[in-house]
Amino acid sequence: MKLLKTLTPVLAAAALFGGVAWAEFRFPMPEFQSGYTYPEMHTPMPGRTNDLWDTVLLAAALGLAAWLVLKRRSRPAVFGLTLCSLAYFGFWRQGCICPVGSMQNVAEGILGVEVVSIAVLSFFLLPLIFALFFGRVFCAAVCPLGAIQEVVAVRPVMLPRAVDRVLGFVPYIYLALTILAVSTGSGYLICRYDPFVGFFRLGASLNMFLAGGVLLLTGLFIGRPYCRFLCPYGVLLGWMSRFSKWHASITPRECIQCRLCENACPYGAINIPTPDKTPLTAKEGARKLGVLLALTPILIAIGALTGLFSYPMLARIHPTVQLASRIAGEEAGRYQGMTIESEAFRAGVKTQDELYAEAHAIRADFKWKTALCGAFLGLVIAVTLASLSMAGCRDDYETDRRACVSCARCFPYCPVEKDEVAVAEQKT
Amino acid sequence: MSTDKAIRRRDFIRAAAALGVGGALWKAAAPASGATVWQIDPQKCVQCGRCATECVLNPSAVKCVHSYQICGYCDLCGGYLQPSAKARTTGAENELCPMSAISRTFIEDPFFQYIIDESLCVGCGKCVKGCALFGNSSLYLQVKQDLCVHCNECAIAKACPGDAYRRIPAEEAYLLKTRTEGGNAQE
Numbered sequence: 233m234k235l236l237k238t239l240t241p242v243l244a245a246a247a248l249f250g251g252v253a254w255a256e257f258r259f260p261m262p263e264f265q266s267g268y269t270y271p272e273m274h275t276p277m278p279g280r281t282n283d284l285w286d287t288v289l290l291a292a293a294l295g296l297a298a299w300l301v302l303k304r305r306s307r308p309a310v311f312g313l314t315l316c317s318l319a320y321f322g323f324w325r326q327g328c329i330c331p332v333g334s335m336q337n338v339a340e341g342i343l344g345v346e347v348v349s350i351a352v353l354s355f356f357l358l359p360l361i362f363a364l365f366f367g368r369v370f371c372a373a374v375c376p377l378g379a380i381q382e383v384v385a386v387r388p389v390m391l392p393r394a395v396d397r398v399l400g401f402v403p404y405i406y407l408a409l410t411i412l413a414v415s416t417g418s419g420y421l422i423c424r425y426d427p428f429v430g431f432f433r434l435g436a437s438l439n440m441f442l443a444g445g446v447l448l449l450t451g452l453f454i455g456r457p458y459c460r461f462l463c464p465y466g467v468l469l470g471w472m473s474r475f476s477k478w479h480a481s482i483t484p485r486e487c488i489q490c491r492l493c494e495n496a497c498p499y500g501a502i503n504i505p506t507p508d509k510t511p512l513t514a515k516e517g518a519r520k521l522g523v524l525l526a527l528t529p530i531l532i533a534i535g536a537l538t539g540l541f542s543y544p545m546l547a548r549i550h551p552t553v554q555l556a557s558r559i560a561g562e563e564a565g566r567y568q569g570m571t572i573e574s575e576a577f578r579a580g581v582k583t584q585d586e587l588y589a590e591a592h593a594i595r596a597d598f599k600w601k602t603a604l605c606g607a608f609l610g611l612v613i614a615v616t617l618a619s620l621s622m623a624g625c626r627d628d629y630e631t632d633r634r635a636c637v638s639c640a641r642c643f644p645y646c647p648v649e650k651d652e653v654a655v656a657e658q659k660t
Numbered sequence: 661m662s663t664d665k666a667i668r669r670r671d672f673i674r675a676a677a678a679l680g681v682g683g684a685l686w687k688a689a690a691p692a693s694g695a696t697v698w699q700i701d702p703q704k705c706v707q708c709g710r711c712a713t714e715c716v717l718n719p720s721a722v723k724c725v726h727s728y729q730i731c732g733y734c735d736l737c738g739g740y741l742q743p744s745a746k747a748r749t750t751g752a753e754n755e756l757c758p759m760s761a762i763s764r765t766f767i768e769d770p771f772f773q774y775i776i777d778e779s780l781c782v783g784c785g786k787c788v789k790g791c792a793l794f795g796n797s798s799l800y801l802q803v804k805q806d807l808c809v810h811c812n813e814c815a816i817a818k819a820c821p822g823d824a825y826r827r828i829p830a831e832e833a834y835l836l837k838t839r840t841e842g843g844n845a846q847e
Contacts, residue, residue: 266767270729273725
């Protein structure tokens with residue numbers, strides 16, 4: 233206060249001379265007599281952003297992974313590449329930017345909120361395009377999040393099919409929420425709740441460390457829990473991989489039905505043969521199709537309605553909505569004191585009515601977008617039901633193209649492969 | 661015949677998917693430009709102190725910068741001295757900066773120069789607040805781009821109560837205050 237007292241005459245003088253055009257400029261800038269020159273400001277340019285080099289490396293790693301999985305068929309080599317990716321994309325580049333998170337930038341780019349650099353765009357697209365041709369080789373050996381889980385999966389057990397299917401629905405919910413959050417400007421959920429980036433950076437909040445630790449501990453026994461039951465990018469990769477041109481196969485030639493690979497996949501991505509199943513007759517098929525077609529709009533409607541009723545809860549992830557409810561609470565005397573946010577708001581020029589109007593608009597935005605998300609999830613359930621009931625007949629052990637991460641774990645189990653190697657060795 | 665058809669259908673689906681992905685690329689890349697970086701808009705900063713605590717780096721990539729051109733070179737500096745300071749000296753008990761990162765040197769009567777040692781600064785913004793209250797606001801916080809790891813979602817931006825963080829083109833990586841003819845502070 234003593235300081236303020238000393239300053240008052242200065243302020244008064246400054247105001248009197250009217251030299252202050254900007255509220256901040258309380259004092260006139262000095263005119264030096266001693267030949268003083270202003271020191272340079274230190275404003276270093278960014279050293280490494282997400283530049284072209286990372287894009288090139290990503291493409292090279294994807295190409296190498298595809299070759300190792302499809303041509304070399306070597307599990308140790310794939311695992312070696314996994315370790316390299318973990319070291320570079322994980323610990324050296326500190327897990328950012330990753331293709332998983334880049335989908336949020338791309339979503340913002342499509343919505344016109346943000347400009348997307350070519351590097352980010354290529355990080356998003358390259359793994360998808362590779363999945364379209366070679367399966368999910370990105371998950372196998374390039375993704376740092378997948379790599380850290382691949383390393384810890386030492387004693388994986390197989391989950392019951394039903395549990396796998398039900399938990400496998402969670403990534404779709406996560407995907408819908410992510411897009412919802414991005415489209416409403418609520419932030420990047422994938423990045424905020426990235427369980428492993430804390431390990432890569434050797435620094436995170438306690439909660440995220442705990443979440444990452446729990447996932448890694450789970451990963452000791454349940455293979456790749458994040459990839460299978462959370463990763464929203466895996467959903468997109470699965471869609472691409474479903475229609476991939478080439479894909480890792482358990483056996484290099486013809487399956488001899490030896491059943492040795494039956495328990496080889498810790499990720500539940502091997503489809504077992506269904507020899508007893510007879511193909512549906514045309515009549516049965518038509519009836520089933522009819523039921524599914526009737527069920528689809530019902531499921532979509534249920535999803536949309538759920539969204540319509542749950543949107544106020546979801547809207548709370550938006551910071552402006554949080555602030556509005558905090559301010560309203562403070563005005564009603566429900567809270568003691570102020571948070572930094574409410575203090576900053578009260579110091580600013582925005583009025584409370586403006587804030588409430590803004591929050592109201594955001595809630596309205598959430599309403600129809602949440603309904604859309606619900607409808608999407610309803611559609612996913614319908615398609616899943618269809619794929620379950622319409623599943624065709626299989627004679628051989630095959631990889632489930634959607635779920636298979638092309639990790640090559642099943643290759644050493646196949647005796648045909650070993651036989652081939654032995655023959656080749658005999659020849660030489 | 662039927663296998664031929666199946667293969668063709670599969671190819672069609674694949675081509676359609678590739679086309680869809682390509683379309684998304686085109687749409688998203690339409691406003692494309694170079695890389696972006698996070699930066700603080702000094703006009704919006706409320707000096708809450710979170711820059712020092714929320715950054716994934718420790719110490720934070722946010723540092724205080726000094727626009728010498730708009731500094732008043734005051735003897736009685738609101739950014740350097742504590743409000744309760746007994747004397748206008750470089751004594752540690754008078755300094756506002758908890759890290760003692762600002763050095764004060766005499767230039768000519770009655771002007772003093774204040775230089776920030778970036779290696780000591782933690783980005784707490786105490787001096788920024790002092791300078792905003794009693795000075796020309798020539799001290800303000802900026803993200804130092806050589807230190808920043810360029811997170812996809814800046815942890816400080818998410819926690820900033822003043823909404824002062826935004827992405828700007830990497831070529832012009834700072835939002836600096838300069839003096840213009842009219843005497844207005846500008847970015």
